[in-house]
Amino acid sequence: MLTLLITNTAIVIRFILNEKEVVTSLSPGTVLLDFIRYHQHLMGTKIGCREGDCGACTVLVGEIQNSELQYQSMTCCLMPVGNAHGKHIVTIEGINPPANELNPIQQAMADEGATQCGFCTPGFIVSLAGFCLSDKDKVATKENAIAAVDGNICRCTGYKSIERAAASVAEIMNKRNGEETTTFVTKKKMLPGYFTTIKPRLQTLLNGELPTHDSRFTTHLVGGGTDLYVQKHDEMTNAPIRFLFDNPELKGIIQEGNKCIFGPSATVSDLQASPVINKAFSAFHRYAKLVSSTPIRNMATIGGNFINASPIGDFTIFFLALNTHLVLSDGKIKRELPLRNLYKGYKTLDKKPEEYIEQIWFELPGKNTLFNFEKVSKRTNLDIASVNTAISITMNGDEIKSAGISAGGVGPIPMYLQKASEFLKEKSISEGLVHAVIEIAQTEISPISDTRGTKEYKRLLLGQLIKAHFITLFPEMVTEKLLV
Numbered sequence: 361m362l363t364l365l366i367t368n369t370a371i372v373i374r375f376i377l378n379e380k381e382v383v384t385s386l387s388p389g390t391v392l393l394d395f396i397r398y399h400q401h402l403m404g405t406k407i408g409c410r411e412g413d414c415g416a417c418t419v420l421v422g423e424i425q426n427s428e429l430q431y432q433s434m435t436c437c438l439m440p441v442g443n444a445h446g447k448h449i450v451t452i453e454g455i456n457p458p459a460n461e462l463n464p465i466q467q468a469m470a471d472e473g474a475t476q477c478g479f480c481t482p483g484f485i486v487s488l489a490g491f492c493l494s495d496k497d498k499v500a501t502k503e504n505a506i507a508a509v510d511g512n513i514c515r516c517t518g519y520k521s522i523e524r525a526a527a528s529v530a531e532i533m534n535k536r537n538g539e540e541t542t543t544f545v546t547k548k549k550m551l552p553g554y555f556t557t558i559k560p561r562l563q564t565l566l567n568g569e570l571p572t573h574d575s576r577f578t579t580h581l582v583g584g585g586t587d588l589y590v591q592k593h594d595e596m597t598n599a600p601i602r603f604l605f606d607n608p609e610l611k612g613i614i615q616e617g618n619k620c621i622f623g624p625s626a627t628v629s630d631l632q633a634s635p636v637i638n639k640a641f642s643a644f645h646r647y648a649k650l651v652s653s654t655p656i657r658n659m660a661t662i663g664g665n666f667i668n669a670s671p672i673g674d675f676t677i678f679f680l681a682l683n684t685h686l687v688l689s690d691g692k693i694k695r696e697l698p699l700r701n702l703y704k705g706y707k708t709l710d711k712k713p714e715e716y717i718e719q720i721w722f723e724l725p726g727k728n729t730l731f732n733f734e735k736v737s738k739r740t741n742l743d744i745a746s747v748n749t750a751i752s753i754t755m756n757g758d759e760i761k762s763a764g765i766s767a768g769g770v771g772p773i774p775m776y777l778q779k780a781s782e783f784l785k786e787k788s789i790s791e792g793l794v795h796a797v798i799e800i801a802q803t804e805i806s807p808i809s810d811t812r813g814t815k816e817y818k819r820l821l822l823g824q825l826i827k828a829h830f831i832t833l834f835p836e837m838v839t840e841k842l843l844v
């Protein structure tokens with residue numbers, strides 16, 4: 361894996377943009393969207409929200425992982441150009457057929473009347489091209505094709521025609537019959553022929569470069585950038601940045617004994633693809649679907665979620681219930697800290713500025729441990745939580761041996777509910793127990809009224825979600841009647 365090449369004068373960033381290799385010594389914090397539009401004059405990639413919400417700026421990012429060329433969709437309005445280093449970046453111009461024709465993806469959009477003003481259309485087409493290049497889904501279904509555009513918003517056409525176009529694309533992809541993806545999509549002219557040359561070109565690009573890691577301390581540590589580039593967009597452009605996203609030492613998800621150990625730069629999508637995670641949490645895919653959109657999940661790291669310290673960070677709440685530990689390092693000295701002890705006050709952490717998360721670990725749930733995650737937001741998908749919560753319960757026969765409950769949106773920090781968790785120990789499951797633990801949880805939280813709901817609503821919501829945990833995990837003992 362390539363890290364940035366530092367020269368005496370500048371950081372040189374090199375990548376393939378569509379068909380051509382580009383080299384730039386622009387500040388690596390420059391937003392990729394600006395580089396594409398204003399430095400490369402490729403205006404097909406649109407600027408909508410600049411906050412990762414609309415998908416108008418969607419590009420494909422191809423990189424070699426485990427000897428395979430993999431493409432993911434990402435919103436380039438939140439991506440520093442430094443995170444493009446060593447990769448293949450594909451804009452709508454890189455998808456267009458050479459002549460003045462439409463490719464089958466574009467044709468499907470036209471045939472179904474899936475475009476009106478056209479502003480969102482490049483983003484939809486790029487996301488659908490990403491669907492065609494993805495090996496994730498063994499069978500290309502209409503549902504999977506629609507899921508691939510879950511980060512794209514259209515303000516004028518209406519989604520039914522876009523869904524029909526997505527279904528047509530899935531139909532073509534279904535004729536693949538095990539053929540190698542790039543060969544198939546280029547043969548079908550879904551993507552231009554140059555895509556078949558990218559893998560060897562990326563390999564040459566990687567081989568030709570010194571793998572030097574920028575270990576200079578800077579306070580601007582950047583993972584996927586999905587928080588920093590929303591919060592501090594202007595500041596980031598020229599900031600001295602230490603890039604963590606592609607650092608191989610900070611990636612990877614492995615099992616060692618009964619521990620799951622992973623790098624803080626693992627993304628939500630990396631977790632979704634991990635056999636270790638999927639074996640431990642059978643509903644993981646459902647939980648992940650509640651978090652942002654495909655392009656954001658492809659960029660959002662777990663380390664970034666923890667350090668961002670949002671009181672409603674979904675994966676912070678998920679991992680708080682699991683007694684997760686962090687290994688923090690300043691480059692010389694390492695120390696271990698339970699995630700539960702990281703948060704000292706609103707956005708105040710037990711972490712020195714020079715420390716970064718080097719590793720994250722938690723004990724994998726054994727056969728007697730049950731886990732559940734719940735989130736309620738104003739919209740079911742593509743929205744941050746009003747309240748979220750997770751629970752991990754280890755049983756000893758009919759009795760609870762140990763438990764961990766976390767809750768977000770009900771205080772200034774992502775909360776581990778210490779008293780409620782302790783209270784559950786050595787108790788048997790009953791509806792009475794659920795009422796009692798909710799009462800204790802209510803003494804630990806201090807929600808405030810804001811755009812996501814009144815404080816009374818959030819208290820009620822947490823109570824209902826704790827009931828939902830027990831209904832999901834112990835359906836024989838706790839029924840849905842408890843909710844009313």
Ligand SMILES: Cc1cc2nc3c(=O)[nH]c(=O)nc-3n(C[C@H](O)[C@H](O)[C@H](O)COP(=O)(O)OP(=O)(O)OC[C@H]3O[C@@H](n4cnc5c(N)ncnc54)[C@H](O)[C@@H]3O)c2cc1C
Nearest residue numbers: 412583584585586587588652660661663664665667674717
């Ligand atoms: C459209 C959109 C939707 C979103 N939806 C959700 C959602 O549904 N749920 C949710 O929880 N979040 C959501 N987010 C927020 C965000 O995507 C997550 O918090 C994400 O996990 C942040 O990770 P990142 O790598 O992008 O962070 P970055 O922006 O790169 O960094 C965030 C902070 O973490 C620090 N940091 C990163 N890695 C490390 C490390 N290893 N050590 C020390 N510090 C580090 C950075 O310095 C920075 O302070 C959304 C964001 C957007 C733009």
Ligand code: FES
Nearest residue numbers: 408409410415437
């Ligand atoms: S401009 Fe809206 S997601 Fe990038």
Ligand code: FES
Nearest residue numbers: 476477480514515
């Ligand atoms: S066609 Fe106008 S925003 Fe989608």
